[in-house]
Amino acid sequence: MDHELQVGDRPQIEMGPLQERSIHDFDDKSASSTTKVFPKMNSFHAAEQGPFPGPSRVGGVNMFSCACRSIKIVVFSNKLNLLMPFGPVAILVHNMTGHHGWVFFFSLLGITPLAERLGYATEQLAFYTGATVGGLLNATFGNATELIISIHALRNGMIRVVQQSLLGSILSNMLLVLGCAFLSGGLVYMKKEQVFNKSTAVVNSGLLLMAVMGLLFPAVLHYTHSEVHFGKSELALSRFSSCVMLVAYAAYLFYQLRSQSNQYVPLNEEGSPSGASAEDDDESPEITKWESIIWLAVMTAWISFLSDYLVDAIEGASSAWKVPIAFISVILLPIVGNAAEHASAIMFAMKDKLDISLGVAIGSSTQISMFGIPFCVVIAWIMGRPMDLNFQLFETAVLFITVLVVAFLLQEGTANYFKGLMLILSYVIVAASFFVHVDPTKDDKQLET
Structure with a gap:
């Protein structure tokens, strides 16, 4: 039983660093402002990499949080x-x-x-x-x-x-x-x-x-x-x-x-035309x-x-x-x-x-x-x-x-x-x-x- 627990726990212990490393690599390669806008989507894709049933549950939670975030931005961000x-x-x-x-x-x-x-x-x-x-x-x-x-x-x-x-x-x-x-x-x-x-x-x-x-x-x-x-x-x-x-x-x-x-x-x-750069006025x-x-x-x-x-x-x-x-x-x-x-x-x-x-x-x-x-x-x-x-x-x-x-x-x-x-x-x-x-x-x- 101890041996089975060690075998079952081993992938879970290694999943954390793998996920963190994949997320950090993704963030380093992405220079656009899209990563700032979709942080929930990045974690959603990282969660999908695992072979166990857990990530699908995490993905569902993230989709729910994305929906809540969207409602908060569209409905509750404007006083009108x-x-x-x-x-x-x-x-x-x-x-x-x-x-x-x-x-x-x-x-x-x-x-x-x-x-x-x-x-x-x-x-x-x-x-x-x-x-x-x-x-x-x-x-x-x-x-x-x-x-x-x-x-x-x-x-x-x-x-x-x-x-x-x-x-x-x-x-x-x-x-x-x-x-x-x-x-x-x-x-x-x-x-x-x-x-x-x-x-x-x-x-x-x-x-x-x-x-x-x-x-x-x-x-x-x-x-x-x-x-x-x-x-x-x-x-x-x-x-x-x-x-x-x-x-x-x-x-x-x-x-x-x-x-x-x-x-x-x-x-x-x-x-x-003024010399202001367009990057200063760009919005995400x-x-x-x-x-x-x-x-x-x-x-x-x-x-x-x-x-x-x-x-x-x-x-x-x-x-x-x-x-x-x-x-x-x-x-x-x-x-x-x-x-x-x-x-x-x-x-x-x-x-x-x-x-x-x-x-x-x-x-x-x-x-x-x-x-x-x-x-x-x-x-x-x-x-x-x-x-x-x-x-x-x-x-x-x-x-x-x-x-x-x-x-x-x-x-x-x-x-x-x-x-x-x-x-x-x-x-x-x-x-x-x-x-x-x-x-x-x-x-x-x-x-x-």
Whole structure:
């Protein structure tokens, strides 16, 4: 028996040094920051080397600890996640009372942290996919909240809510998000004027003007009564223009990712690229690739589920609060979808990385105008819904003037707190305008025609 115990104990005594030596050799050979991000995975692979049943149990424990670590990082590392319980609260209120005002309010609060975490999971996944695929992921999931809400609204036939919420997202990014970024960055760096890449701003302004053109022509065609086939030419023009805008946005992605790979390099005060090394600004992923994919799927599914309650309660909330649906769609809904952009733009501006802030705010507006709106028109076409690019005269005029104001403020390639304050106050004027704006009824439209 003693001999058997010695034979059985011998491999276990030698396993410790072997594991330690293999782990130390692995750590010495790995010079990347990945070993800092995945220490649990390294121990998991080391445990798999043993021939006894023990390592599988250790591997299970490590996988459980990895899951706990991932939940801790994604769910408990952000103070905004304190709003997550309001999602289930909205469902309970809907089932117990049916009060649309409170259901809408709690759904709005519950979706806000989910939108921010969706952006976080996309950024984490972009670490592993590279610049090209990462850019496509940001284009797809950067405004996923607005698109999910829009698809639910399209399914319910609420075309005006879709149009106004997408328009509100553009206005919110261009005026509120960019204004807060300029203001916060200007207050931190009051003794100098922040600079950004002027050529990138010009390209984005051009795309926004192209989007305005796509929205303006169907509205002008409608209000001048110059359609070849009344009611049909406007819809056909909108669908054709949407396809052209999607092609233009795909070309823009190719241009941005292949030809302008250094557009987010920080600039110095003279407007030329600074000599700061990229290694100083590199960040390491906090969660693994598969964890990012799983969290992306979970957040998207949960946002889609809550959006159903949110959209169903819009009209009831408008009646209960005595607030126009236009104000809810243009002002309140985009604040939820732009939570991630708002926080990111301010954070980068306070670090004097204004080019990234500009890419977040103006880039998101470009995504919605050149991808989100045409995409919804095509989806509505597939669903058999007559959604067009005629956003009515009031909304189109607001968008056109907003693009002109932002384009003039960006043409110098500099930013300060006063420009930020101007943009924020402009957004206050827009919000007040939609608070007193009501969509014309069918009888009013018949009188116009």
